[in-house]
Amino acid sequence: MRTKWIALGAVIAAALGAIAWACADAGEEPTWALAKKDYDPGGGAGMLLPSNDTRINMFLLLADRRGFRVEEPAVEEGSPPVALFPWMVMERQTRGTKPGAFEDPVEPSRCQSVTAGNAAFAAALRANPNVPDADKQPLIAARAALSPWVKPAEEYMPMVCGDAKAAPLAPPAVSSPAGREFAAYLAATQSFYGGAFDRAADGYRGLASASDPWLRETALYMVARTLLNRAIDRSATDYGSIAPVDKRDAAGAREAGHAFEAYLQSYPSGRYARSARGLVRRAQWLAGDDADLAAEYGRQLSATTPLPNAAEAAAIVDEVDNKLGLPTSKPEIVRDPVLLAVVDLHRMRGGDAGNREWCCGPPITREEIERQRPLFGRDSELYDYVRAAEAYFVRDDPREVLQLLPDAARQKQFSYLQFSRQMLRGLALQQLGDRNARGFWLSLFPGATRPYQWPALELALAIQEERSGRLDLVFAPDSPVTHPVMRQMLLENVAGPDLLRQQATRPGAPKLEREVALYTLLEKELWRGFLPQFLGDLRLVPADAEPNGFYAGTTYYDARFNSHLDRPPLGKFGKDARTGNAGCPAMPATVAQLVAAPRAIRPRLCMAEYFRLNGFDDLSYEAPAPPVSGEGLATSREQFPKGRAYSRLEEYKAIMADPAASADDKALALNRAVRCYAPSRSNSCGGTDVALSVRRAWFNRLKAEYPQSRWAKELKYYW
């Protein structure tokens, strides 16, 4: 059954293929392979690859350099570790958020600081001994009234956290000189949140030599923030978003950037230093100063100070990706080894001339990489990997890979870069058909200790075994390929009856795998007409198996949304499966009758009823596009014999024309044949389609020839 929809999916995919490709990004189902020339948005892996989302490559390199712990890749409790995944999943793991949580970059407004600002203002004021208590009270009240959290609702009106047209704040009755400085700060702050930026900037500048140190420092920082917000405001579109770079206030943004640098000069480790550094980058981004931004990100990516955690690393990666806009169409601005490696890998992707602008920037050449040698400096481990990747992915020269990346397979552990080097060596050996390729993969396992490494290696080995026709090795008791999704894909798509039967009954195999193997075996036997074998294998179905439920196996597996594997409803192949109202016996009895007499009419109708009632119809359109595409795991020739594909529609056609069929048989066949097209007018019964006129003729014949039949009375329409 599933093969049927996969076949159908393949036809659709083929029909839409050229279109989908030209329109970019048709879906997120990964190609289950590591050696891929094109971008695979849902199919990133734990090694550096051109097909990875650039953010994954950046994150892996950052993990090597800045020593944070990468989270384990099991998305949900009890689900298998993801082997192939979109960046979103990897990033989500770092934040510990659950699937379905939001994943967009946040662009907070200036009003985000309004709460903290209120508290800081009050604290600074209280700490100042020169402001008499009589002055403090009205100042604190005025600040609170300015961004009044008195009514909770107003905290959440950032866009209304002030009003540009509002009259300047009536100064609170303050007599002390120090108190008046705070009052001036307050007026500037009202203007800032209200969006009257010129007035705000003047006010803050006036506090450059205020007596209170908090005021002095804060006002200097606020001058810069005011300038930045003015530039953002002047760069906004009608939607309230930031305009394309040529329509922004670049001069204003640069002015703001300089103001932040001035603050950092005076207060290198000031209370706003961290924020100011971030806002310098924001100003560079707003101004479109990519080269400055690239240099700044390069410093962060190549720094050697440890990052506290993976979430911090993911934030850097996301920011670089959002703000620098990889693939940069200006690769020459990239000078840092990490960023350079990421961009180079990106440019190794396939993609024709018309597409490159979006997919991967200008193609990379060996000569260009040679010229980059000084930029990589002493980082030859990374540099040689980039060279080898170019040889492998761009020039199809696996021999050169072997020269560039010496064998260093047997390790206690690998960094992500070391792992990538050995994996690429393995891929090269595999492509060359080297007889040591398998042994090489096996020798990598002990060192594949970091998250995402083991599943990537399992995938490489599984593909190796599949391509050399040795599925039995994947399922051998000591096989390192234990990944349930990979094993299940092979069982569903490639395995023959013997292997399926073996796994269905193997004592040491996981329960889910035994059930999947049995389900696949029975389903294919049934759909392809191997009824005697089917009858024999039915005895393996447990008596209490669940007969209901929609099941689509690994086609429903999705690292992002559905990382659990479902149990198959094995009871569909049992005595409790639905048999309908045509007086049919339990399914095993029907099958037994057909084994004894394959052309017997009533059992054939009962079999059709069984198909109809147990959810074996309609699946062609319920099934999503299969994750298995033309290359990668589980795409080699299926070892299960094709047999003869079952079609209800063809059975009905034959029976309605069969002189041996009874009146009731024919009436039932006509009724059901018409219903094959209900209600959408598309055939859900397989076989060769018929025109509407034929369905009308069936309907009329049913009404004319068998008017008293319940099957005629029950049918009111045709479709």
Added chain:
Amino acid sequence: MTRRALIAAALALALASCRDPGRVDARDYDSFWVWAGVDPGRRAEHARTIYLLDGEVRAGEEGRFVDLRPSVPHLKDSEVWLVVRTDTLDWRDGVVESLGPRAAAWARAGNRVAGVQIDFDARTRHLADYAAFLARVRRALPKRFKLSITGLMDWSANGDPQALRKLKGTVDEVVIQTYQGRSTIWGYERYFERMRDFPMPFKVGLVENGRWIESPQLRSERNFRGYVVFLLPERRASTN
């Protein structure tokens, strides 16, 4: 031509060459969701209605409102809905009450604000809680603003259109989302069969470039009010 113009022209050409009746092409529609970081550009030039993401309320941020729009919009030619995305019903005090003033601030800036849309993006939802929550939102929202919600088309009981019917009287419209991520969810025909005689105005949300073939039955539904297309970020569509 500038580089950007060249890119735009090439993109237009690429899109023109891949026009396909089964795929959602923004040019064929006039209502759009515009999310943070999405520049609708020419795709929404002819828009009559914009569902504009203003911010979100997240469980991870303890139910605070997180603002996602750096500046107030100024949309002259289209009606606009202020959209709030959320994954929790546990909003902090005051957040529900802030929706009206937020919408009013947009209106003051010259926008034709139709109302507020809640895009509840949780995997599991308890409809009774959700209904109570929406009633609270309705009470807090000035009468001149309508209340819209999205409904994710899924197969769980809570995604059942029958359950959504119970929200009649509380919400003014439901927009049924037919996609997840960038892809249309298969089997939507069957879902819309179950939406026969839906008792309040509803629209159908599509994802740009997703698959969509309209069933004739949908078109004949009395309360069907057309489509809303979720615009994808242009660069993101292919570059990562």
